[in-house]
Amino acid sequence: MKTKFLLSMLPLSLASAMAFSQSIDVQVTNLTHGMNFTPVLVSAHDGNTHLFTAGQAATVALQAMAEGGNTAPLITASAGTVVNTNNIANGLLAPSASSPVTAIETGVNTHLSIVAMMLPTNDGFIGLDGWKIPTEVGTYTVYLNGYDAGTEVNDEIIDTVNGGADDGIPGAPGMDAGTGASGVTDMETNTTVHIHRGNTGDTSLTAGISDVDSRIHRWLNPVAKVVVTVK
Template identity: 30%
Template sequence: MTISPLEDLTMVHPLKLASLFIVFGLTACGGSSSSSPASSPTNNSASQNTTASTTTTSSTTSSSDTSSTAPAATSVTYELKFTQTWERTTFPTNYPNGTHFSPMIGLTHNDQGRIFQRDSTASAGIVSMAETGSKTLLKSEISDIQNLGNSSYLIDEAGIPNGSKSVTLTFEASQTYPHLSIVSMVAPSPDWFIGIDSLLLFNDNQWIDEQTIQLKVYDAGSDNGATFSAADSTADPQTPITLLNSERSDTDFTEGVHFNSGEHIGFITIKRMQ
């Protein structure tokens, strides 16, 4: 009878073969046991990476939401306070009796709605306001500006009476009409006035919260008078609007302010109302 090598091995070395099978069994069990812990950290790592990615995205979104700002209001309301600093002690030369400012008039408007401009000829409405303090013609001109679609809000308020220091008013502005222009006669005077020309209230997608504007004195160019109480002397031809310049014996003004100290005749403070 022929015996196979395996059978021969079984017969000859039964104890060795049994031992060999035990070793193979232990080796197989050991491999399976060691591979299971190895796969577990890999899965945990993947899970942690996913969590970190989600957290980062959430953080980025949160940061973006925090830094974003709400759209600017379409329209806002401002408080305007006009304070005069025109005093005999600071402007002593030819200082007139009965000093005051005429009732204020103005508007909020777009780029095309301005009512006066330095180095340009004054309108009939500005001339009337600067010479007499009357608002009638200028109100008519502002009405024309509104009819052309260049303004929506008229400012028609009181001035600073003799003996008072300030006057306060409110007005509305919108993103469509973000400029402010306002004027008042310096009285008495031939044709002099103070004013703001096209102050931009809405810029870089935000409204100005508060601003103070120092006022200079303008000469409307319609009267040749050189002193505050000069008699009427119509300028023919009419000259462009300029800052007030005069001889020292006439007034203390050069380029619309005190020639020596730079003192202004008054100031306007505007503050956005919440």
């Protein structure tokens, strides 16, 4: 009763901050066989903020991340939230690897979002959109799907000239993709953010329809595991 009385005497904004402020640790694990993730963007925010929304067109900031791994525009767009980028030593999160633990003081932020580009893809990314952070101390596990930003045709052609800046895959970090592909498709019917259909790939390293190796770069959801520790 004494604690309740003291809180009632505080200004409402301060009492709210004391009630909701918490610290969390976040770690992401790559569950795929042969895909790499660009540095993972972790954002704690209010319930009205979204880094992406399935079923809606991607923002310019999301497009920059999904097509080239550039998280800077999303960080700018998330002004006012707590944002951290897991800068893995070589810039990529390899298959079966886990990111460094990201420690976040969430303050009054109640929701968590996570994104990172998947390589090699045209505009595929791992995504967690507005997950409500538990208030009870403990460890929580969330599995993430691979999303398609809907901003680029999934032709699965490695772009060695422009690094994927104007269509094409920026590269295959494992140096295990092919060249000379004719392209899986030259059009997309769904231009909103949606669940990625996965790489098609083929087994030719010098021709075929795809530069992606179907023996290495195909995947099924989920593609990532997130462990959140509420302290």
